[in-house]
Amino acid sequence: MPSPRRWCAGAATATAAIGATGLAFSVAGSAPWRYVSESGVAGAPHPTLYRVSMLLLAASLAFLAVPARHTARHGFPALRCVPAGVAAAAIALAAPLAALSGSVTCSPGCPLPPYETPQPRDLIHAAGAIGALLLLASAILVYATQPDNTTLRRAGRLGVLLAFPPLILSAIGILLLGRGLFTGLMERAALVGVSAWLVHTAAVHLRAKP
Structure with missing residues (x-):
């Protein structure tokens, strides 16, 4: 019988894959110059x-x-440390913000x-999305900077490569340019990068030996 850790890893992989696919399909239906949240x-x-x-x-x-919390304590020797526990906490805190x-x-x-006047719900929605992305970015960075060459470190470096450039550029675009292509x-590129890291990292935990 699968352990709770493996069951959660499998559930994380499935929900991440389905959610990322659905999100990509729904966003693809809107004009590319609109915000993803629209x-x-x-x-x-x-x-x-x-x-x-x-x-x-x-x-x-x-x-x-x-x-992720179990790994920080028991698995992947390089990740048995405080920073890995911080990464697991960041992932846990990102969940309610993404739900919000x-x-x-x-x-x-x-x-x-600064170019438009938001309503309260716009600020709540944006705070949830930005907070979740910042927490996930910190988790990706922790995994990417581990000293040992584990599959989680490779997944983190893939996340840095795919997600960090568009995340930074999208933040610059919102602040300096506002809405636009x-x-x-x-x-959208940042969405693809973070989603790819999430699915891959969940799958890594699912394949990890007990």
């Missing part, structure tokens, strides 16, 4: 799919936190400062 607003091509997919990704983070972002939709157009494309 895919969840009423009137978008697939708003329900977007919100359900976000909640599935949040669930995958909650599941992944269990094997999926359950509280922004208003039409998803206005963001550059910001929209960078947000």
